[in-house]
Amino acid sequence: MYLIRVAEALRPRLALLCWMESMGDQTTRLQRSEKPPPPVMPAMFGRYEAMVGGELSQAVPLLPPPELSNVMRYHLGWVDRRGQPAASPASQGKALRPTLCVFACQALEGDPALALPAAAALELIHNFSLIHDDIQDQGYERRHQPTVWSLWGAPKALVAGDAMRSVGDLSALNCAGVGVPPAVALRVSGILTESYLEMIEGQCRDLVFETKTTITVDQYLEMIALKTGALIRSAVEIGSLLATGDSATTGAFANFGSYLGRAFQIRDDFLGIWGDEAATGKTTDGDIRQRKKSFPVVYALENSLGPARRELSRIYGAGNQDEMEESDIVRVREALDQVGAAAQCQLLTERSAGQALEALLGVELAPWARAEMEELVHFLSHREF
């Protein structure tokens, strides 16, 4: 904790160095089960929540068929399956992408209002991709509630997803309506659409991985850079573009977003195996049961030796669709422990977090913005949910 507090209080370059050095220390502490308390959600999430929420609720009712609107609003956690206002916002996401977008804009002294249409678009396009993903994966639960296709059937889920994407696209195009120059608004929509295509490419690569046990860590990192990283990077890049026309700055922000996306995903992979069910909302052992080839597994498949490697290859073997035996879950956890996969996750998350902050070293930022940037990176790479 001491090192982290020092890091947060000091200037960026020093902060970076401290972070890099604290990695080994934290890993040791983790092994002694003296985990530091998890970081709380940074204030920026609360600061932009009402703005982004307002923009989203303006964007979504655009569509006339009330039934379709309800399906979209249900997925967004606003109403229950009967269309009644949801009792609690528990089923809503963190709104990470819109928050990143508005924050990137404001950090560069841009007007956050200019970023709101794009922020709403990012959240809607992220959610559209989740609706379609759930159809593809036949997933029954998302954010503690039944998935759209499992309630209304795949055809309606497909259309609701398509509609949500269109509503998102329109929101991005509407940038120009709040004073963004048309050429910049075009670029915003272009970045958004290109990053969505990268997401699809990532999904395709991920599907190919399902049939292989010889995936390298590098191949895995390339895949997540597309599948998860692209939209997170585009959120940050778009936010910066709405504040400045300086391409060195927007390029630096894009790099920051890429590394942040990696830290976010690897932390997600960690939580999927070692996270607390009550905090994550995901079933313990869920990722193992589903034979998800997340970072820890890919690392273990590449680095384990002897019987552990053979067992992992058998369990994660191509075409293995059987329900996983409890004894195999134990074997997987043993194999992961043997190669120190948890510590490797932490190490890579910390390294990516460090690289994210490093990418911004050349950019002039107000002290408050730099401090919040560090708080954000720290939260995303240490979160428990």
Add this chain to the structure above:
Amino acid sequence: MYLIRVAEALRPRLALLCWMESMGDQTTRLQRSEKPPPPVMPAMFGRYEAMVGGELSQAVPLLPPPELSNVMRYHLGWVDRRGQPAASPASQGKALRPTLCVFACQALEGDPALALPAAAALELIHNFSLIHDDIQDQGYERRHQPTVWSLWGAPKALVAGDAMRSVGDLSALNCAGVGVPPAVALRVSGILTESYLEMIEGQCRDLVFETKTTITVDQYLEMIALKTGALIRSAVEIGSLLATGDSATTGAFANFGSYLGRAFQIRDDFLGIWGDEAATGKTTDGDIRQRKKSFPVVYALENSLGPARRELSRIYGAGNQDEMEESDIVRVREALDQVGAAAQCQLLTERSAGQALEALLGVELAPWARAEMEELVHFLSHREF
């Protein structure tokens, strides 16, 4: 034939009057089975084919995963299911929407090159909607070949559709790259996305119709204005917008597109019941077997009396999912004949065709453009395929 020839040779207002008058005459002739020869595809389809094709092939390989590209290229009729170049272009569509877009632009003395990215986008978005429709309807055949989902499964078809839409969106956004002012390019993407949302609304209304037998003709026409009309209207409107900033002109073109869309769809409904299987590529009785509530059926449900009405209501009743008996197909045809549904189709098609041309009367057009406009309307409302 004589009246039609005269109409084509004369000025628009006279042409319009002649068309309106010729309707009754044609109906009588049809009843005597002295059908005029079907019109051939207007020259404009051939004129723009290579340009639009070139633009499309540039747009589609944007996506890296080769397998996904192949699925898209298969659906577009360019390659077979193994990714080999298709032997014949038989499975390709008419490219109606891109042709309308480029023609609208050129008719207003705009540079057709400016319309190509939007034209490609229209074709890709139309095709994306077909890929997703086929998943929803569980359709096995499209343009004489197996549908994408039936070959590769619904999850891949879903992703291929999403990818095709993105490629289309990017093509539209790329308008600015060929010299379209950014504000106009934004409007192009906006019109495209809004019309796609209208399509979805139309699909939803159509789904609701499946469970009802009390649909009025007016409700049906509103539904097809959204489901089919919106994208056809937007093709024409976008083409005009790329040639002129005059809103009276683009508004007139949009109206022209709306009526043309109606004529196109009602002709489609006619061909779905009375068309020649060899020409349409659709199975005879297919629309009846599938209990499609197309215009002739809606008209008959509203206008038939006594036993015919009761039989129709029973056959098209809510929840009736049984395979249709041959005797019921005969009863449906009899009920349609009793109310003169075929003639009503023709009448409405002709009226919409006339209204389409009328919408353009106030717009100054070069004689060649006006003549081709008439040829186009005539083709779309008399086509046999």
